[in-house]
Every structure is written in C-alpha cells, then in structure tokens.
Amino acid sequence: MANEITFYTNPQSRGGIVRWMLEELDIPYQTQVLEYGEPMKTPEYLAINPMGKVPTLTHGDRVITESAAICVYLADVFSDAGLGPNNDDERARYYRWMFFAAGPMESAVVNKKIFGELAGEDKHQGVLGYGNYQLTLDALSGAIMSSPYIAGERFTAADVYIGAQLGWGLQFGTIEKRGEYQEYFGRLSQREAFQRAEALDEALQKEASET
Structure with a gap:
C-alpha cells in the first residue's frame, strides 16, 4: 500500500x-x-x-x-x-476524554449554540447523552485541572482534539471562558505545530478571499 x-x-x-x-x-x-x-x-x-x-x-x-x-x-x-498513550493509566484517560469530547461535549456545545438553553433540560437528562451543558463543562474542568495534560503528564493526540475544540469555543463564545480552559489552551497554542497549522489555514483563507 x-x-x-x-x-x-x-x-x-x-x-x-x-x-x-x-x-x-x-x-x-x-x-x-x-x-x-x-x-x-x-x-x-x-x-x-x-x-x-x-x-x-x-x-x-x-x-x-x-x-x-x-x-x-x-x-x-x-x-x-509519541502522541498515543504509553501505559494503561494514560490509555484510560486518553480514550475516556477523547471520546467524551467527541460525544457529550460536542453535542452539548452545538445544541446550546443552536437552541440556547434547552427548556426543561434537567428533565431530559436521561435522553440527552451529555446530561446538560453545565454538567459537561464541569466534568471537563475537573479533568483539565487534575493534570498538566488530559491524559496525564504528557501531551498526546487527545490534547490536540480537546484543545482545538476549546480554542474554537473560547474564540466564538460557545464555551464559557473559565480560567482553567484559558490556561490550558494558552499553553497548547504556544506549540510550534499549532502555530504552523494556524498559519497554513490562514493562508488558505486569504487565498480564497482573493480569488
């Protein structure tokens, strides 16, 4: 292949x-x-x-x-x-929070953006996979504050996925500007790879606007 x-x-x-x-x-x-x-x-x-x-x-x-x-x-x-988990402790957190962000977190944020605060949200927690918006953000806050990176002491692909979602949400106001989110994304956004990626996409946007 x-x-x-x-x-x-x-x-x-x-x-x-x-x-x-x-x-x-x-x-x-x-x-x-x-x-x-x-x-x-x-x-x-x-x-x-x-x-x-x-x-x-x-x-x-x-x-x-x-x-x-x-x-x-x-x-x-x-x-x-070295962007995957190195041991079972990292693996547990890596998969847990990667797919938390891809499932409950994305659903909670997108639903709030489109529909606002869902009426009777507490009543429908059994149907909504994320429970409610605040519960989802609180869970992520706990994970971020418990260690330097989402899987522990090391940067992994889970930080790419979660960090990108937080960065977008903080920029466009779909995620609360909590101090722990700003500090976490602030560190991630200093990475050279993040800055290269941003520059490449900004160049593509500029090119598109000029054609």
Missing part, C-alpha cells in the same frame, strides 16, 4: 483539528481544499466520504473520517511520534 496521505479539508472547518495533528507528526501530506456546497457532493468525493463533509484523510487505500478517529488513527500508525 502506498504511504501517501491526502488531507481533504476546508480552512473554516473541523479540518483545523486534523491539520494540527498532522503538523505535530511532522510527516509529508497533500492537502485538497474543498469548498462548501457542490465540491463536497461530487460523485468522486462521495465515494470517499458518503457524508460529503470534511475533514477526511486517505492513507494509501485507507479512508478515515471523523476528526477524533483521524487523530487516534494517526497517533497509532505513526506511534514513534
């Missing part, structure tokens, strides 16, 4: 999470920018990702979609970079 990686993205999408992960790995990859609308719905792209969304990653003949899954896949396949 060819080892070529192709990254399908739009600079104004969750592709920013995957871009950061790729830059942390410091591996070669090709970028295919897709505009929203028809370019994401062509038969050729739907054959790769039937959802017609980005990001998508192809690695030779393999196709990986969903930002959290892409981050986990890359950490596993390129394990020499």
Whole structure:
C-alpha cells in the first residue's frame, strides 16, 4: 500500500483539528481544499466520504473520517511520534476524554449554540447523552485541572482534539471562558505545530478571499 496521505479539508472547518495533528507528526501530506456546497457532493468525493463533509484523510487505500478517529488513527500508525498513550493509566484517560469530547461535549456545545438553553433540560437528562451543558463543562474542568495534560503528564493526540475544540469555543463564545480552559489552551497554542497549522489555514483563507 502506498504511504501517501491526502488531507481533504476546508480552512473554516473541523479540518483545523486534523491539520494540527498532522503538523505535530511532522510527516509529508497533500492537502485538497474543498469548498462548501457542490465540491463536497461530487460523485468522486462521495465515494470517499458518503457524508460529503470534511475533514477526511486517505492513507494509501485507507479512508478515515471523523476528526477524533483521524487523530487516534494517526497517533497509532505513526506511534514513534509519541502522541498515543504509553501505559494503561494514560490509555484510560486518553480514550475516556477523547471520546467524551467527541460525544457529550460536542453535542452539548452545538445544541446550546443552536437552541440556547434547552427548556426543561434537567428533565431530559436521561435522553440527552451529555446530561446538560453545565454538567459537561464541569466534568471537563475537573479533568483539565487534575493534570498538566488530559491524559496525564504528557501531551498526546487527545490534547490536540480537546484543545482545538476549546480554542474554537473560547474564540466564538460557545464555551464559557473559565480560567482553567484559558490556561490550558494558552499553553497548547504556544506549540510550534499549532502555530504552523494556524498559519497554513490562514493562508488558505486569504487565498480564497482573493480569488
């Protein structure tokens, strides 16, 4: 199987999470920018990702979609970079909080952005997978304050995924500006790979605005 990686993205999408992960790995990859609308719905792209969304990653003949899954896949396949868990204690926290962020956290934040505070939210906690918005943020706060990084003492792919979500939420006001969130994301945003990823996507946005 060819080892070529192709990254399908739009600079104004969750592709920013995957871009950061790729830059942390410091591996070669090709970028295919897709505009929203028809370019994401062509038969050729739907054959790769039937959802017609980005990001998508192809690695030779393999196709990986969903930002959290892409981050986990890359950490596993390129394990020499040390972005996956090193032991069972890290592994437990790594998977727990990676998929907490991909499930309950994303649902809570998106529902609040679209619908506001859900009426009778407490009454529907058994139906809503995240319980309620405040409960979700409180759980994440506890995890962030318990150790320097989400899986423990070391930066991992889980920090890429969770850090990117927090950064976006803090910027656009969908997540409360809690001190622990700002301190955590502030440290992560100083990483060279994060800054390279931001610069690459900013350049793509500028290019798009000039065409």
